[in-house]
């Protein structure tokens with residue numbers, strides 16, 4: 173039976189994964205025509221708001237995104253120097 | 262010193278993106294800092310083949326237009342920390358790539374990577390010429406069939422004329438990567454022979470990648486084939502090709518002929 177297992181496993185294991193990856197990706201891409209991707213919009217607006225209060229050094233900003241099936245995450249890491257904080261206060 | 266490689270072909274669908282991911286991962290596995298750059302603006306796919314599609318934040322066009330700094334756009338591979346991806350934009354078109362912008366990005370990448378591998382779009386238009394523009398080395402991906410060989414010949418002409426190196430009177434190092442090679446069809450004589458392709462294109466052979474289900478499986482999973490199953494036939498062929506790119510001398514084996522006499526006798530009986 174090992175012989176059979178070998179084939180059934182090889183032929184059926186990767187396609188469901190491909191299907192799932194595509195579903196998640198396309199759900200995000202279809203909604204993102206014209207830059208209306210919510211995560212992208214949030215990213216830009218959040219950065220703009222921070223930029224209103226402190227001068228952001230673009231080198232000191234890390235943005236990470238992970239588009240999931242049920243939830244997406246947006247992680248923005250901004251280094252705010254002490255001098256900028258004082259100015260904003 | 263940093264080397265820029267362009268993976269190019271003229272003809273579409275011959276295996277450029279597959280090869281970019283596989284060679285990139287193979288070089289990164291040698292512990293050399295590697296970035297794969299998607300030049301297929303508007304039709305990006307390298308992110309999918311690398312399995313990074315959910316994590317794209319910024320892309321090449323964002324960096325060129327100044328919306329993001331280069332380090333912010335680079336995505337680090339989850340499996341190999343020496344491997345990075347610079348994705349293409351999916352929503353803009355190729356006109357957003359400027360010659361100066363591409364040069365700036367390439368110069369900056371040279372400072373922090375050992376290998377910069379550019380996945381060219383098909384065709385001979387702007388996207389393809391910008392992808393090859395700063396290359397030191399070209400990997401010409403060719404399938405053993407007439408239209409692919411003809412398009413590769415055209416691309417070789419462009420590499421000798423339209424690259425920064427060519428304009429400085431230097432030469433881009435060119436290598437032929439024969440992909441989707443089908444040993445059964447070769448045996449039946451229905452496919453151009455390796456020697457025929459080499460004679461026609463007359464550039465040195467980097468490797469022969471067999472036609473294989475393992476490539477499809479790897480792309481389903483979102484992993485370069487050299488990482489998905491490093492002992493599969495295409496992975497071994499790509500790993501050898503990467504060693505040759507890095508300057509090692511590795512004898513070339515023609516897929517299907519590895520099995521030798523024993524395989525030939527018993528392979529035939531089984532067939």
Ligand SMILES: Nc1ncnc2c1ncn2[C@@H]1O[C@H](COP(=O)(O)OP(=O)(O)OP(=O)(O)O)[C@@H](O)[C@H]1O
Nearest residue numbers: 273274275276277278279383441471472473476477
């Ligand atoms: N050695 C191989 N064996 C089997 N299938 C392969 C092989 N190499 C590539 N393919 C398949 O061929 C198709 C095209 O491959 P790929 O996307 O890498 O080509 P490309 O040259 O980048 O295409 P394009 O010109 O559209 O960018 C894909 O479905 C890929 O899985």
Ligand SMILES: [Mg+2]
Nearest residue numbers: 277278301306
């Ligand atoms: Mg491609």
